[in-house]
Amino acid sequence: MILSALLTSVGINLGICLLYFTLYSILRKQPGNIPIYAPRLVAEGKEQQRGEFNLESLLPTAAWVTRAWRLSEEELLSICGLDAVVFMRIFIFSVRVFAFAGVVGILILLPINYLGTQLSDDSSDLSSKSLDSFSISNVNDGSNWLWVHFCAAYVLTGVVCYLLYYEYRYISSKRIAYFYSSKPQPHEFTILVRSIPLPSGSSCSETVESFFTENHSSTYLSHSVVRRTSKLQTLISDAEKLNRKLAHLKLTNDTPQRFRRVGFLGLFGRKVDILDHHEKRLEALEDSVRLEQSSLAGKEVPAAFVSFKSLLGAATALHIQQGVNPTEWVTERAPEPRDVHWQFFSASFIKRWISMLVVFVACAALTILFLIPVAIVQGLANLDQLETWFPFLESILNLTVVSQVITGYLPSLILQQFLSFVPPIMIMLSSMQGYISFSQIEKSACIKVLWFTIWNIFFATVLSGTALYQVSVFLEPDKIPSVLAEAVPGQASFFIAYIVTSGWASLSSELFRLTPLLCNYFRRIFSGTAGDKFEVPSIPYHSEIPRILFFGLLGITYFFLAPLILPFLFVYYCMGYIIFRNQLLNVYAPKYQTGGKLWPIVHYTTIFSLVLMHIIAIGIFGLKEVPLAASLTIPLPILTLLFNEYCQNRFLPMFKAYPMEFLQMYVVCMLLMPHQSGLKECLVQCLNQGEDCVLALSLPLLFVDCHFLHYMCSEETIVLVARHSQHHD
């Protein structure tokens, strides 16, 4: 690719970005678009759906940028929780890394590369110069200038490791502070027990009761057996939906809309009063819910939620093997009620194990099948190949503009479209793996999407650019450095285009929210009701984080190969920092809190990027006939991996379990009281007695909003009153 093709691509994308930014700053001020651009504020009641229209709102302004910029980390933490803060730390970390790398790369490495004569690109015109003349390929073989690259690799590794350590420590401390400041939640006192061995003749509930009263006599509080109630769940959610609709109808009291035909699309059938019609349907639904509830007892699953009187009790049951047979009485942390997501819940150990294997095979198959679109994209990037495939296109392809668009812009656009299918598929696969909470599924999907991206974008592009022989390369580990060193620098231009197309454009469309905007628009046109299905979205970590980290990988690996990539990345991260702060402020609301559990993924990926960079460096120095530099680079990946090992020992346990000190902070007083009465009085009494009452939740409501499973209300309601344990007074 020549410089002008790159500039075409940058130009197109810069145009799109500016267009989106302008449109955003205009559209977000239109009253009808508020639920699209600030759903979070609407839901919190901070922003009303104003009806007026004024001309001023048609002028594009940059007020949102300053608002997003001014937001402090404490505010972000209080608004969006720790996960969002950790997400923003990825940008801060990346901006720091690429600010440093950019200065070194552009001021030192780029001139050295450009002054080399290896490629002997004679065109004196800068714009038609191949991008390769800015890469390390242009440095003469055996030149002493390569020692500058060698030093740069060492310095960058040091800086990145220091920043990684700093961030890991910072986020760990944030996480601990988060533990101590957050109120104790009922799910923290609860574990999920699966694979309960049922002796013949006794029910699951009895078995659980007797096991835990025997083995956890001092801390056991109560339990509730899991029941398979997909039908009931559907009925309840239908009822809830109808209820919301009714409330909305009653609120608006929109008489012309009140009478509608009940047939196909509201066009045929007799006209009825919808309010009346809906109320009747709701009553019928409630009847069937009651009917279904009474027939529930038989649908027990050998799994149960078990609650304990103290955090320590729950942790003990979690960390210590319960049954003599380790595949029975398998314990697991109970997820937050709003986080439960278990379409593929299975109580048996063997079934979960098999489904994990199946998912593994499915992932591998998907990865292999995806090579097909990648190969096609690569065909587009190599115009000559396209001409041999479709000879009739020759005349069109010879036009400069067409060829520049095709080689510079189209391949990454197509790749991006294909890639957009991957995150939902991975979410599906992860949920099939048997996780019971959406946070676990999302984390697992995030890792899957990340490796998929690295394999199918980085390696497939790098290696199929020369031939589709990836797998065979990895079967000869000693040849990996030289193969990568030969193939990687050549793809620098493609990846610069990819960053611009996929990165910049995705950021601006993230801001502009094109799909929700269009959906909202069409819904308003066709159904006439706007706020009917209003829901605040949550940030899709599993598709955003892999993309951000993949760009980081590109930046680190191409740092000394083709430093031209660094300014584009720096711009990407700066833009991302502002845009995502804005979105977190206005659009997304956290669905659940994991307490920053996603950070280790960022850490590992960065370590992987560094080691990949080192391997390529070893290969490059070998190819460039500086064998001493190649052998002196070998300690670098070893030191990096040792650093990673140390970090894993030092910080990772804090992301897996609570420390003892925290577990001792709260104990639960149990109060039994009659069903639904006196809850408030009871709490007031507790508070008067001087308890540090921080938690008052009736347990039977704990897992009420789970999908496909439902918890039956018992006769009595248990109030959990947590208090600080004595020694903290």
Added chain:
Amino acid sequence: MILSALLTSVGINLGICLLYFTLYSILRKQPGNIPIYAPRLVAEGKEQQRGEFNLESLLPTAAWVTRAWRLSEEELLSICGLDAVVFMRIFIFSVRVFAFAGVVGILILLPINYLGTQLSDDSSDLSSKSLDSFSISNVNDGSNWLWVHFCAAYVLTGVVCYLLYYEYRYISSKRIAYFYSSKPQPHEFTILVRSIPLPSGSSCSETVESFFTENHSSTYLSHSVVRRTSKLQTLISDAEKLNRKLAHLKLTNDTPQRFRRVGFLGLFGRKVDILDHHEKRLEALEDSVRLEQSSLAGKEVPAAFVSFKSLLGAATALHIQQGVNPTEWVTERAPEPRDVHWQFFSASFIKRWISMLVVFVACAALTILFLIPVAIVQGLANLDQLETWFPFLESILNLTVVSQVITGYLPSLILQQFLSFVPPIMIMLSSMQGYISFSQIEKSACIKVLWFTIWNIFFATVLSGTALYQVSVFLEPDKIPSVLAEAVPGQASFFIAYIVTSGWASLSSELFRLTPLLCNYFRRIFSGTAGDKFEVPSIPYHSEIPRILFFGLLGITYFFLAPLILPFLFVYYCMGYIIFRNQLLNVYAPKYQTGGKLWPIVHYTTIFSLVLMHIIAIGIFGLKEVPLAASLTIPLPILTLLFNEYCQNRFLPMFKAYPMEFLQMYVVCMLLMPHQSGLKECLVQCLNQGEDCVLALSLPLLFVDCHFLHYMCSEETIVLVARHSQHHD
């Protein structure tokens, strides 16, 4: 190697075995040898050192074989503990595997191999036939007979996996039964805490006390800070030695020996009454012990043993992260007092981490350096090479007997001598790694020796037989099967000789105990005192288990390549079964109990052997031009690894931690009472009160016999009285 060379080697070793057996059955009946051949019985007082001599005892008998054979597993368990039972299960498992493999190999595979014509070995004389004509190399390329080998590989894998599962389940159940039947030990209620963060101005003891009373208020019992007292320890052990000597002298009351010169070797200096002399020295020693003890307070190490009132309390402290910083308050199970071994004890996390890295590097270096003797041994096996190295030896080497001895016997003998240095080195490396108990060190050394043996004997022999290019082979994973398939069958004869030399001979010398016999003999001649340093040995698992498992690996990998190896192995395991039962009965006494923790090593090694066999099979079928069989073998290693994964989930946790039910079995009543008085009365009182008193040990004595570290006696003695917890009544 030809058949007659093999027979020479077998003959020599069979001769040695028979000689040793005969000598053993005569010598063990001689009164003076009883401490050598039955030290365990002597220590238990079952066998007296009889003074008489009768002629009958000079006749060799086989009574010891029947005695060893008749011993039941329950008897073995009660005499030697679970570890010995698990050790014997290795032989039972191996005998079963190789009985089956031997029948299949000799009756089905061997005739097929022999009837092939690939190698066209024309010598009609059976004894000069090359051993290769009994191996798979002799089967014609592309022959359909190879499908029999294919089926045999599948059937053997199935049988071995079934037996592995059966044994794992059996040993797990034994382990659980062992938990429930054994009395609770003080060390089970205790953990070792390292890396204690010391706030400035407060002592370690205060920090530990405040931390555990705060975080484990209901279960914390007491603690004792670790002190670095190597000088005190030396003094105490000197005093103990003197005390023993005195007791011995007083007992024998041997007047002529009572007066001796005190100078060099008892030859010069003035004559003194040794009893008097020793008593004076003991008094002086006791004075210095007291002096040293009073100056101990300053030598605290930031580590402590912490005891809890219940097993559950100890398990909670063990499994739950204690400090907010995971590298502080690191907990670990306390070892049995007699098992403590901590020359290289270090309380700091970083130091231990670095020493682990150093040991890893040292292991790798040792493995590489060991290739030198292996290469020399291989030179001996290839006579031609030896002749080119040392041309003057040509005339001697051409003698048939010499060449047969050199190729058949000498190489494995030399290799064995070199190998005998490895276990002690590995023990040293493992103890440097920072383990605090000998059982952990031995287990770690066992694994190290095992991999060392597999790498340096199997791979180095197989691959350096053609060239010393092992490492490069493993850098090209796709070529491993074909390289192994080419190299492995050729070394069958060497490994048969190795089994006979190293296996058979080591077993018979194990029975004969040549080294202790000679030591004892020389000691009696030179010093005149026999029973002075009498100590019952414990079985050296770290050198025995790797050898036994390595033979298993040879048997499984050569099963279908060269079935001629199988009868030799079968004989080895049968002999081993009888001999080790005899030794466990008479010689070895267990130093400590791990509850069968060594079994997982056996399991993993067998799985590795199976997978190695499959990889070689894939290569062989490829080489032999039956590509369909090669591809149909590929599922076999995958299925085996899945089976291993399942076993790991199903059984391994039982070898790592106690289940909840067991932890609930005992709680401790704490009684404080004045120093050294009323212990017995107190216990009697407890028993009268109806407590199920099973444990009465004064805690300060708990870790008294540790090496290099010593626990100061406190003013009060704590009596631990364990009782079954209520719910088991």
